[in-house]
Amino acid sequence: MDFSERLIESNDWATFLLGGCFVLFALSKYFYPKRFHEFSLLPITNQYFFVHGKNDELNHPFNMLLFVAQIISVSIFVFLLFEVFNPTKVKQNEWLFIQICTAYTAFILIKYSLEKIVGTIFSLDEMINQYLYQKLSYRNFLGILFFISNLFFLYIVTPTATTLLVFSCCIVLLNAIALLYSYKKSGNLILRNFFYFILYLCALEISPYIILYKTFV
Helix, strand or coil: CCCCCCCCCCCCHHHHHHHHHHHHHHHHHHCCHHHHHHHCCCCCCCHHHHCCCCCCCCCCCCHHHHHHHHHHCCCHHHHHHHHHHHHHHHHHHHCHHHHHHHHHHHHHHHHHHHHHHHHHCCCHHHHHHHHHHHHHHHHHHHHHHHHHHHHEEEECCCCCHHHHHHHHHHHHHHHHHHHHHHHHHHHHHHHHHHHHHHHHHHHHHHHHHHHHHHHCC
16 A cells, blocks of 8 residues: 655644634633533524623623634635735735734724714713623624634635625625614614714724725735
């Protein structure tokens, strides 16, 4: 019987980071098992928000563990996009992943701060806190989907432009559905202040992503 050597491309840095994400998920499940179970049912039921979303718990350790995992998972996926659509950039910039991770973290924190400021100015702190909590929870859940997709693209199937774009469109659609759900819960308030809602939507939900896209492109 003839044996042939099998060569596997090294993704050590991504493996360590994804391993770190897995540890964060494990810690969140170990220390908050009931909360994690309710969180895992977000696509099916809203019980998680009824139990945990009534107070301002954005800084809860459970949320922070998942938020860090979200940052790592999203940053790795964006790095994969660069590898497929702009491989020259990846080869020329060895710090690209760190730059992506830093930019994404800064983007989320700045956007969060602006939304908190808007809530304080218009005396809508309670509603804004609930909205931010729901949005953070949904995006932490999407972070798990990014984690799974990274495992798939790094170790099972070689990512292509088509597969990455299809997955990106699915994520955008799921994020839009989550936002619509959050807006629906505050439907009466939005209708009474529809003009201000449109301004908020354009200034803090649409414009930042356009700016982020232009920055990366």
